[in-house]
Amino acid sequence: MNQHEPNASDHSQNAKAAPKCPFARNAGTPVASLADTLKESTKEAHARAERHEVQAKMVTGKITRQEYGAWLGQMLPLWSAVDAQLSALAVRDARVCSMVKPYHAHADRVAADLKFLGQRASDHPELGATTQFVKFINSAAASGLPGIVGVWYVLEGSANGGRFIAKALSRGLGIAGPDGLTSFDPHGERQREYWQAWRADLDAHSFTSAERDAIIHAASNTFTAIYDIMQDMSAAKSHA
Numbered sequence: 001m002n003q004h005e006p007n008a009s010d011h012s013q014n015a016k017a018a019p020k021c022p023f024a025r026n027a028g029t030p031v032a033s034l035a036d037t038l039k040e041s042t043k044e045a046h047a048r049a050e051r052h053e054v055q056a057k058m059v060t061g062k063i064t065r066q067e068y069g070a071w072l073g074q075m076l077p078l079w080s081a082v083d084a085q086l087s088a089l090a091v092r093d094a095r096v097c098s099m100v101k102p103y104h105a106h107a108d109r110v111a112a113d114l115k116f117l118g119q120r121a122s123d124h125p126e127l128g129a130t131t132q133f134v135k136f137i138n139s140a141a142a143s144g145l146p147g148i149v150g151v152w153y154v155l156e157g158s159a160n161g162g163r164f165i166a167k168a169l170s171r172g173l174g175i176a177g178p179d180g181l182t183s184f185d186p187h188g189e190r191q192r193e194y195w196q197a198w199r200a201d202l203d204a205h206s207f208t209s210a211e212r213d214a215i216i217h218a219a220s221n222t223f224t225a226i227y228d229i230m231q232d233m234s235a236a237k238s239h240a
């Protein structure tokens with residue numbers, strides 16, 4: 001390729017060098033960090049999820065073991081689908097392959113926490129919103145676009161606040177940890193380092209605008225889905 005030809009898929013270096021380049025007017029505007037865009041575009045959805053009574057009870061350590069198990073029971077099918085679909089995408093997409101680390105696999109931690117509580121997945125049948133969301137994860141994966149990265153952003157990112165929730169659960173439920181709390185606090189002292197690495201790895205790659213849109217849309221859908229799952233959990237509890 002002619003080295004002076006503007007490359008629409010290069011969102012970072014060419015855009016920064018644009019003022020000195022004779023073809024500058026064709027270089028387009030710099031593309032914002034996708035990690036920052038995800039954070040900004042889901043700020044309100046995060047605040048809404050955080051305020052839900054299910055989260056509020058967890059972060060104040062006021063939930064019972066049964067309620068904690070009910071949360072894990074809904075998270076298990078989600079994470080099983082995400083782990084599987086990310087592994088499959090990593091085979092096809094070198095960008096995702098370079099992002100996925102062994103410590104990202106999460107469904108086994110959820111299952112182990114459930115076992116620690118002496119509960120089984122079958123004690124917590126999938127709620128309607130959970131089933132819907134698993135369908136969304138699988139259809140996003142089948143679309144050919146990397147939308148699943150947006151789902152992963154929300155679920156992996158939730159470990160940032162999860163550390164605080166794990167402490168509250170520890171106090172409220174008398175679980176010393178780390179066993180029993182690994183799904184909320186998967187990385188311990190390395191949380192910040194791993195999250196910064198995740199963000200940097202995401203921004204090290206170029207995504208087309210259709211791919212960025214799919215990722216941002218999936219992240220927003222994920223927050224909505226988590227909220228809907230919490231609504232279903234509250235409804236199931238009040239019917240019981």
Ligand code: HEM
Nearest residue numbers: 038039049050055056059153154155157158160161164226
């Ligand atoms: C009581 C509940 C929650 C609390 C107290 C909480 C708290 C936090 C805190 C303190 C951070 C770190 C912010 C920063 O360093 O800039 C964070 C990040 C994050 N949380 Fe939550 N959170 C809660 C619930 C959730 C839920 C339910 C989800 C979604 C499943 C979620 C998804 C995220 C994501 C994706 C990030 C990363 C933001 C970014 O850096 O882009 N959080 N949360």
